[in-house]
Amino acid sequence: MINAQGMMLSVLGQDYFVSYNRVPWLRNARVSSALNVRMAGPNAIEWPELDVDLEIESLKHPERYPLVMKRSPLDVI
Numbered sequence: 001m002i003n004a005q006g007m008m009l010s011v012l013g014q015d016y017f018v019s020y021n022r023v024p025w026l027r028n029a030r031v032s033s034a035l036n037v038r039m040a041g042p043n044a045i046e047w048p049e050l051d052v053d054l055e056i057e058s059l060k061h062p063e064r065y066p067l068v069m070k071r072s073p074l075d076v077i
Contacts, residue, residue: 007034009059011045016059022067025052 001008006019007026020027026034026047033049040046046053058065 002031002034009037009045011039011056011059014060018054018059022062023052023054024067025050 006017006021006023009016009018018026029047029050033047036049037045037047040053043057044053044055045059055065
């Protein structure tokens with residue numbers, strides 16, 4: 001399921017809602033790219049077309065994984 005707030009994922013028999021607020025890279029992705037998600041080892045999932053990886057633990061306990069963007073000295077202000 002995909003809606004205006006995010007998408008539902010079923011991973012290893014568990015369903016998770018992935019909010020665009022927590023994973024903003026999915027917000028403007030093509031549906032085909034958002035649906036192209038696969039396991040990346042035993043503890044993570046990935047969207048290869050979007051270059052996005054998430055630990056499964058972050059789906060179970062999002063409060064433990066705050067979204068933090070670090071600025072690089074090379075970023076243009």
